[in-house]
Amino acid sequence: MSEIQTIPETIASNPDSSCLNSISKAQSAIQSLSPILGPLPPSLSSSDNPPFSLLHDPHLASAISSHLRQPNSGAGDNNLCRWLYDTFQSSDPNLQLVVLRFLPIIAGIYLSRAAFRKPLAGFEAVLLALYAHETTSRGGQSITVHIPDLSHSSLYHESKVPIKNNATGLNLAVISPSLEPLGTVRSTKRARIVGVALELYYSKISLMPIGSKIDFCEFCVIWAGQDGEMFNWGEAHEKEDSSKLSEQGNGDGEESVCSSEVVMGNRSVGEECEEKGGRIPLPWELLQPVLRVLGHCLMGPTESKELNGAAWAACRSLYARALHDVNPQAILATGSLLKLGKMAAESNGDSDPSEILDSKSLVITL
Template identity: 60%
Template sequence: MSTQEQRVSWSDSFSQAQTAIQSLSTIIPSIPESVSSSDSPASALLNDPQLAAQISDLLRQPDSGAGDNQLCRWLYDTFHTSKFDLQLVILRFLPIIAGVYLSRIPLRKPLAGFEAVLLAIYAHETASRNGQPITIHIPDLSHPSVYHEGKHSNKSTPNLAVVSPNLEPQGTIRSTKRAQIIGVALELYHSKIVDMPIQSKIDFCEFCTIWAGEDGDFYKDFPNEGNQKGKDGVEKKEGRILLPWEMLQPILRILGHCLMGINKKNKKNKELYEAACCACRSLYARALHDINPKAILATGSLLNLINIQKTGVDHTEIPITKIIHL
């Protein structure tokens, strides 16, 4: 891209971000001065805590998910600008959108506004992947290590694992496709998680605890939970949702990042770390309650990571064999 093309692209992004701010000003109580006068309006939309608090409050209102909800319309239109920096703004609020949406499904409230935003994210991923699945190569366990596979590996039968299946266009969110659509949205969130503000990740961890619907404090000393006191922990049924693997897999990847508690400046955030630990314990308790072997193995792996961190070992020095790939 030439310098002139870069300038045009920057100008176009700046203009669309300013338009988004002007449109948002008719919806929320007030636009902070730090946002309206920013030289980087898209970045300000993403990172300003005062603005984020106002949008979050509106997303949690009783009528927030309706089809005629102005904020949902703004989120939908802003995502469809196809500008990467503005799409990040919408993904920043995905934990609250998905969290409130899933909690209201049993209440049979109008949710067309939330569904439109989720479908927009899903359609974007479907188009960007060209409908193809996401796969990873699994090392051949018949060899001592990946370095021993060498030239004699059977390339005609690669060891592939499907991380995310092939996608088909969806015009509505049916109950049979809900987990896949939200799972795909969470996969996109995970792929951009480095750009997400800390509070967005904390929101996600808090909703994971709610979704699990189990009191996980009993597992604070995992794996020696049998020696703990306080076995009469109370289950938290309110907010519990179904957690099929299509959703749980990206959830656990996101929590794996949050357990490191790292922000853009490579500094650990204690509040995020504690929220992630709480979510992992609750999901582990849920996996045990559901007698779900795959979920027990995955969530138990995250609890093992927490215990490794408690020993004071730098996570960059943890042997890869101690962490199960999710």
């Protein structure tokens, strides 16, 4: 049985004070949400498990998503942002999951609009609440992993107590550095704050509904920008495009479209395409948690073809963006993730992930 299904059983089978308190807080959250969104689905008020319904009700998710995507969303006086902030600050784990469920939309819209210097104090308050939660949880410690010593033949040849070089720390890899308390969002700290929020999202990703993960994948494509659709992988497609160009000649070759079928390296075609909004800087402190989430979406235990297709499209766009930026670290990470996703699909007997996409999809050869 999946982890998502364990939440209602836990509350139903343990009617202690903590569970009853969680239900009471969820009911209060539902009541305070009604004036913001209007009439709520009857299933919420009559639910035996309000926290679970808040997390998984599709009608409620659609309503909140629509409000978050409105042009004036994210302002300091936005009532929905206030509700999300207060709900997360309730310290109830089940209600905090509800806020995390909408983090992909909050982060996606916030980062896409931040370049236009719009008032986004509401979004920033929610993101700072998530950041502060992680700062307190980590207690000033960084997240590290032990790297096996490649000088040994195997893991079994290493000593039981690994000896770390204190001068260089070669046996340790820092996944996430220690966090400093922040009370405001400065432009230099924006990527770090959102990245930490995504790290928290990743830690709970097995409990997130599929719709939330698909939202995240779609925003990754937007973040990658136009460059995510400017490259064509695969020799067969390159030959096909070359033959088409030779047949068209100079007179018929002026027309171009902004699609994934453009030959890699043909910058003139991309420059003629209409600029897509939402392209953002992707420093490693933001890209690293993004790729962790995409790794789960691409290779995690799910039977959703829609999620697999969205994750594959997101990885492909980010890989193309890394190629355009000539970022070796990002090229290695995104390229490896694409190859692992393809290997996982083949080992499970599934069709190639690229076949899930539309007719313009390309088979990526790494």
